[in-house]
Amino acid sequence: xxxxxxxxxxxxxxxxxxxxxxxxxxxxxxxxxxxxxxxxxxxxxxxxxxxxxxxxxxxxxxxxxxxxxxxxxxxxxxxxxxxxxxxxxxxxxxxxxxxxxxxxxxxxxxxxxxxxxxxxxxxxxxxxxxxxxxxxxxxxxxxxxxxxxxxxxxxxxxxxxxxxxxxxxxxxxxxxxxxxxxxxxxxxxxxxxxxxxxxxxxxxxxxxxxxxxxxxxxxxxxxxxxxxxxxxxxxxxxxxxxxxxxxxxxxxxxxxxxxxxxxxxxxxxxxxxxxxxxxxxxxxxxxxxxxxxxxxxxxxxxxxxxxxxxxxxxxxxxxxxxxxxxxxxxxx
Ligand code: SAH
Numbered sequence: 001x002x003x004x005x006x007x008x009x010x011x012x013x014x015x016x017x018x019x020x021x022x023x024x025x026x027x028x029x030x031x032x033x034x035x036x037x038x039x040x041x042x043x044x045x046x047x048x049x050x051x052x053x054x055x056x057x058x059x060x061x062x063x064x065x066x067x068x069x070x071x072x073x074x075x076x077x078x079x080x081x082x083x084x085x086x087x088x089x090x091x092x093x094x095x096x097x098x099x100x101x102x103x104x105x106x107x108x109x110x111x112x113x114x115x116x117x118x119x120x121x122x123x124x125x126x127x128x129x130x131x132x133x134x135x136x137x138x139x140x141x142x143x144x145x146x147x148x149x150x151x152x153x154x155x156x157x158x159x160x161x162x163x164x165x166x167x168x169x170x171x172x173x174x175x176x177x178x179x180x181x182x183x184x185x186x187x188x189x190x191x192x193x194x195x196x197x198x199x200x201x202x203x204x205x206x207x208x209x210x211x212x213x214x215x216x217x218x219x220x221x222x223x224x225x226x227x228x229x230x231x232x233x234x235x236x237x238x239x240x241x242x243x244x245x246x247x248x249x250x251x252x253x254x255x256x257x258x259x260x261x262x263x264x265x266x267x268x269x270x271x272x273x274x275x276x277x278x279x280x281x282x283x284x285x286x287x288x289x290x291x292x293x294x295x296x297x298x299x300x301x302x303x304x305x306x307x308x309x310x311x312x313x314x315x316x317x318x319x320x321x322x323x324x325x326x327x328x329x330x331x332x
Contacts (some may be wrong), residue, residue: 004224005135005188010135015241017096022065023183025227026242027129028270028311029068029315032301035128035288036071039209042079043072046207047087050122053205054086057123061092062192066102073106074124090118092130125197125208126291130203131253132212132245134189138222140205141182144265149183161252166224178250182220185246191256198320198332199261207229207321207328213314214248216267223247250318257320264317265331270305271312273330279306 002010022190028035047056060069062189077084089109089144093099099111112118138149138159146165147158163165178184198206214223226235226242231243257264266273283302319328 001149001157003137004149004151005137007151008135008191008224008244008246011239011242011244012135015243017097019243024229026230026314027064028305029071030065030284031304032298033067033071033281034239034283034298034302035274035305036068037075037282038274038279039068039126040072040075040208041079041126042277042329043126044083046124047083047124048205049326049328050205051224052082052086053122055088055121056080056083057090057118057121057125057206058087059090059118059123059125059208060219061093061127062133063091063093063102063106064129066105068126069102070129073103084278086126088119093103102168102313115193115200120204120234122204123200123206123208125206126218127208127210129245130216131187131210132189133243134187134193136224136246137186137188139184140184141180141184142177143180144185151236156236158187178220181224183222184220185223187246187249187252190248190253192319194257195260196286198257198262201318201320201322202261202305203323207319207325208251209317209319210248210272211273211315211317212248212250212309214250216250216316218251220248244303248316250316257323261323262320263289263323263325265321265328267316269308269313269317270315270317270329271308273317274306274312276330327332 022030030301043058063069089106090112091109092114093102094113102109125142139161140147146161148161149156150159194220211226214320223246224235224244226233226237226244228242279302283298287298290298304310319331321328
């Protein structure tokens with residue numbers, strides 16, 4: 001019998017070790033180069049607002065194929081060469097296979113398994129669809145008893161939670177008022193990461209930007225999903241064959257970051273954030289230099305990222321910064 005978070009961590013480690021995840025799902029940087037370019041320019045403006053620290057860490061957590069960072073660095077080099085010269089590129093990635101893919105497009109990068117080993121200096125961190133891959137726990141309300149979901153022989157089983165466990169986690173909500181059978185999710189790894197990052201931002205200047213999918217307000221429900229070859233699959237199916245993710249609980253992460261002393265910006269719908277940062281203007285400029293079919297594809301890609309019924313509303317942007325930092329671009 002294995003707790004869901006342990007199972008999810010094992011399943012995703014097996015998945016990322018053996019698969020090119022981008023055959024199974026498409027992420028924003030793979031949809032449009034403008035996504036990474038805009039995030040690079042966001043980082044450049046933040047760097048200037050921080051007083052142009054040199055050296056500064058530019059970190060990406062979960063860089064996938066390295067596309068976002070390659071696009072970001074290209075835009076940074078053009079728009080702000082001084083930032084390009086000052087930045088030290090560090091990547092948080094556990095998959096040896098993806099580290100190799102990233103190394104081919106991001107020469108000079110330094111890899112880490114987590115935040116703890118990053119050098120102590122000012123930092124700007126970007127992460128797209130990273131938090132959703134971190135393992136969750138699921139609790140179930142059964143009358144007055146709290147149960148937790150484990151996996152046994154390929155099926156979910158419920159086990160009573162020890163009295164010593166903290167109460168049902170639900171940021172801003174009363175779990176006891178939920179209907180019987182309600183599922184509450186808790187992402188300990190994501191909270192630990194955000195808390196550690198927030199602590200760092202109180203001792204070193206900086207900011208970090210997370211883009212991911214999930215509701216702005218914590219809500220009960222089972223959001224565990226598996227994607228295999230672009231289609232929903234059974235999360236408890238063959239281990240390592242599908243990508244497992246869950247909704248990011250932005251309210252819980254924002255609360256954890258505030259408690260640890262960081263300033264919190266957002267969450268904002270991704271469409272609002274990218275539009276404010278000039279997604280359509282930049283795409284328009286790029287499209288004008290292209291043949292009509294390519295230009296139309298670029299505009300369609302931008303719409304897919306920003307329109308509310310596509311990725312514009314379910315996806316959110318959440319940023320943390322040092323408590324004394326000004327408003328961040330796109331959030332003001
Ligand atoms: N940001 C990329 C990839 C998203 S897929 C994009 O937008 O295309 C998730 C990424 O996070 C992969 O690179 C995966 O290997 C990495 N990852 C997943 N769990 C991780 C963990 N616990 N620690 C570090 N990296 C992890």
